[in-house]
Amino acid sequence: MTLDGNVLRKSGSVIVLDNSGADAVRYNFLNAWPSSYKIGTLGGDVKGVAIEELVIQTERIELG
Secondary structure, eight states: OEETTEEOOEEEEEEEEOTTSSEEEEEEEEEEEEEEEEEOOOOTTOOSOOOEEEEEEEEEEEEO
C-alpha cells in the first residue's frame, strides 16, 4: 500500500507444506513491498483459471 508516496512495508512468511499439511520449509521475509501485480485474462469462451502474479521486493529473507 502506498500512502502519500511512501510505500508501507510489511513482513511475512511463505510456508511450504508437506503431504500431511505440516510445515516443511518456512521463508520469513522482512520489510517487503509489492513491486508489480499482473492478472491473466479470460475471455468469455475460455475455460480455466486466471493466473495472478505478485512480485515482492524485500530487504531480507531468512530460512525459518
